[in-house]
Amino acid sequence: MKFLKQGWLVLVLATVFGVGLAAVDRALGPKIAENQKNETFGQIANLVPGGSAADTKEEIVAGQTVLKVYDARNRHVGWVITASGMGYADAIKALLGLNADATKITGIYILDQKETPNLGSKITTDWNKQYVGKNVLPPLTVVKTQPTKENEIEAISGATISSTSLTDIVNKAAETFAKNLAAETK
Amino acid sequence: MSDGPAPLERFWNGILPENPVYRQILGMCPTLAVTATMKSAMTMAAATGFVLICANIITAMIRNQLKAHLRILVFVLTIATFVTIADRVLAAYMYDMSKQLGPYIPLIIVNCLIICRCEVCASKQGVWTAICDAVGNSLGFALGLASMATVREILATGSWFDIHMFWLAGTPGEKFRWALMALPPGAFLTLGFLLGAGNWIGDAMAGKKKAQAA
Amino acid sequence: MEYITELLLIAVGAAIINNFVLIYFVGICPFIGVSRRVDMAFGMGCAVTFVMAIAGTLSWIFTYYVLRPDAPLATAVYHLFGGEGPSDLSILNYLVYIFVIASSVQLVEMYVRKFFPSLYKSFGVFLPLITTNCAILFACLYILKMVVGADTPAQMWDLGQSLTLSVFAGLGFTLAIVIMAGIREELDLCDVPKPLRGAGITLLVAAILAMAFMAFAGVNKNLMNLLTPAPAAASTTDDAGKKSQTAETTNADTNETQITMQGAK
Numbered sequence: 001m002k003f004l005k006q007g008w009l010v011l012v013l014a015t016v017f018g019v020g021l022a023a024v025d026r027a028l029g030p031k032i033a034e035n036q037k038n039e040t041f042g043q044i045a046n047l048v049p050g051g052s053a054a055d056t057k058e059e060i061v062a063g064q065t066v067l068k069v070y071d072a073r074n075r076h077v078g079w080v081i082t083a084s085g086m087g088y089a090d091a092i093k094a095l096l097g098l099n100a101d102a103t104k105i106t107g108i109y110i111l112d113q114k115e116t117p118n119l120g121s122k123i124t125t126d127w128n129k130q131y132v133g134k135n136v137l138p139p140l141t142v143v144k145t146q147p148t149k150e151n152e153i154e155a156i157s158g159a160t161i162s163s164t165s166l167t168d169i170v171n172k173a174a175e176t177f178a179k180n181l182a183a184e185t186k
Numbered sequence: 187m188s189d190g191p192a193p194l195e196r197f198w199n200g201i202l203p204e205n206p207v208y209r210q211i212l213g214m215c216p217t218l219a220v221t222a223t224m225k226s227a228m229t230m231a232a233a234t235g236f237v238l239i240c241a242n243i244i245t246a247m248i249r250n251q252l253k254a255h256l257r258i259l260v261f262v263l264t265i266a267t268f269v270t271i272a273d274r275v276l277a278a279y280m281y282d283m284s285k286q287l288g289p290y291i292p293l294i295i296v297n298c299l300i301i302c303r304c305e306v307c308a309s310k311q312g313v314w315t316a317i318c319d320a321v322g323n324s325l326g327f328a329l330g331l332a333s334m335a336t337v338r339e340i341l342a343t344g345s346w347f348d349i350h351m352f353w354l355a356g357t358p359g360e361k362f363r364w365a366l367m368a369l370p371p372g373a374f375l376t377l378g379f380l381l382g383a384g385n386w387i388g389d390a391m392a393g394k395k396k397a398q399a400a
Numbered sequence: 401m402e403y404i405t406e407l408l409l410i411a412v413g414a415a416i417i418n419n420f421v422l423i424y425f426v427g428i429c430p431f432i433g434v435s436r437r438v439d440m441a442f443g444m445g446c447a448v449t450f451v452m453a454i455a456g457t458l459s460w461i462f463t464y465y466v467l468r469p470d471a472p473l474a475t476a477v478y479h480l481f482g483g484e485g486p487s488d489l490s491i492l493n494y495l496v497y498i499f500v501i502a503s504s505v506q507l508v509e510m511y512v513r514k515f516f517p518s519l520y521k522s523f524g525v526f527l528p529l530i531t532t533n534c535a536i537l538f539a540c541l542y543i544l545k546m547v548v549g550a551d552t553p554a555q556m557w558d559l560g561q562s563l564t565l566s567v568f569a570g571l572g573f574t575l576a577i578v579i580m581a582g583i584r585e586e587l588d589l590c591d592v593p594k595p596l597r598g599a600g601i602t603l604l605v606a607a608i609l610a611m612a613f614m615a616f617a618g619v620n621k622n623l624m625n626l627l628t629p630a631p632a633a634a635s636t637t638d639d640a641g642k643k644s645q646t647a648e649t650t651n652a653d654t655n656e657t658q659i660t661m662q663g664a665k
Binding site (some may be wrong): 211212214215218219258259262263266267269270273274289292293295296297298301369370371372373374375377378379381382383384385386389 | 422423424425426427428429432491492493494495497498499502531532533534537538541542545593594595596599600601602603604606607608610611614
């Protein structure tokens with residue numbers, strides 16, 4: 001009884017706020033989910049050539065939620081996966097487009113990065129077009145000069161660590177996914 | 187129980203004489219963290235203002251029922267609820283901005299400014315005074331953030347509110363004039379010098395008043 | 401072995417590379433307010449580390465089992481009452497975290513007062529202040545991001561990683577605030593321009609410290625390269641040699657900072 005006398009206000013407030021929060025969640029939840037979906041679905045056409053956002057489905061491969069991309073005529077043309085890891089300053093998060101059998105990178109889009117402005121942050125510019133069309137295996141390597149081999153990426157001058165970080169993230173995510181995909185379809 | 191300054195005095199005090207950033211030195215984390223651009227700073231100021239006003243109103247309404255040892259718990263409960271609402275609204279209608287601000291929106295919960303205003307004003311005075319106090323302090327906080335963000339964004343990118351300052355050389359967004367200002371040390375430097383400047387002006391004005399009085 | 405490497409990287413990352421105070425700007429209030437004397441700063445640092453470790457652990461447990469979408473416990477309860485599909489309680493995240501922090505502060509205070517009265521005398525006064533310390537809530541939010549935002553379930557942080565983050569983030573906070581207090585003790589003897597006295601000069605010193613800490617960025621990348629054996633070459637003995645070497649270099653690095661700090665004194 002003493003407890004109730006002391007704490008009734010807290011209990012009443014907690015109930016009122018709880019109901020309020022539930023209402024907010026009900027009202028805004030779908031909108032937020034849609035925003036999150038749009039963020040990745042909006043990039044599908046850029047990440048996988050011919051991909052159509054309307055026909056793409058979410059699928060779970062070895063526990064990882066990925067997008068199975070179909071084109072307008074309902075042919076399976078590729079995959080979109082998320083890839084993240086440590087960059088130079090903070091985490092880098094990217095979307096990676098792969099072809100249907102996950103052997104070739106068809107596109108890359110940086111979702112989130114906090115690299116040094118104008119040096120590491122160049123990974124969001126056209127510089128990352130270098131990844132497009134590369135094979136998943138052998139793993140990509142970063143060079144500081146003009147690339148001579150097929151699997152080489154030219155580093156951003158002054159931001160070698162950002163470049164290698166992103167390359168490692170891409171390599172790891174693509175390889176893991178290709179391995180998982182091969183194991184699942186077997 | 188309405189002892190303490192009048193509503194209008196509270197309002198004005200919050201903006202300049204007791205400016206949260208420069209005078210009370212409260213809420214330093216967002217002041218430093220989100221002022222790299224004007225846009226994020228103003229979103230932050232708006233979110234903080236919303237939470238501060240709502241929390242002050244609720245606290246003022248229940249001030250007579252408050253038990254002394256449970257009051258901090260009640261404040262925190264109220265603030266956390268409104269922060270969650272602000273966070274959801276931002277995520278629903280300004281998704282990019284909410285992603286950019288990231289953890290600093292939930293960190294409003296532990297912004298000392300809000301708890302301090304609840305404790306100092308709202309738990310002692312009426313609803314109307316509490317609203318005036320909250321609005322005044324929000325404006326003062328926004329002023330503090332705006333001054334920081336103006337200095338940092340112009341020095342770092344040559345633009346203000348994403349509007350390129352055409353008389354400054356360089357192309358927008360691409361040419362960083364002084365990248366350090368967008369990075370952590372720039373935040374500390376700017377705030378340090380602005381605080382110094384604020385004190386200097388304050389001292390000079392106080393000196394003038396004294397001279398006039400004498 | 402890979403797990404240990406990962407923990408080491410998290411530790412180095414939280415303590416020095418992305419120092420909570422100087423890079424993420426959380427915990428600035430005590431950083432400015434309680435950095436007048438080294439012993440007080442150290443007490444504050446210990447209290448924060450202690451509470452952060454407890455709050456970090458508890459928040460991981462709550463996030464993993466109750467709050468995250470499709471969390472096992474919450475879903476089980478939800479289904480018990482006839483609900484369908486995965487549960488999602490993430491709207492309660494912030495409320496739960498702030499209560500976890502507040503109650504762990506209370507618990508620590510009671511425990512320390514009862515069993516370690518001498519310890520309580522040295523840092524007990526800081527404990528109530530810690531509830532509104534952003535650094536601890538930030539650690540909880542960081543753990544939330546690593547649990548909910550993981551690409552694959554395998555990359556989801558477990559208890560060990562969360563604990564490492566919270567402990568070393570606390571140590572990083574201690575490091576920053578003690579360095580600051582050391583500098584400020586000397587600043588008392590300097591002729592600082594009047595308007596800058598107090599918070600102003602502290603922030604300017606913090607700017608220089610932040611610049612120094614920025615030099616650590618990228619260290620983790622090279623550490624990782626040294627610690628993870630290259631796929632083809634690197635034999636185990638070679639690897640071990642490399643590892644001790646890196647440990648030495650990091651030690652040397654920190655020593656150097658400390659020496660410079662003492663030099664500054």
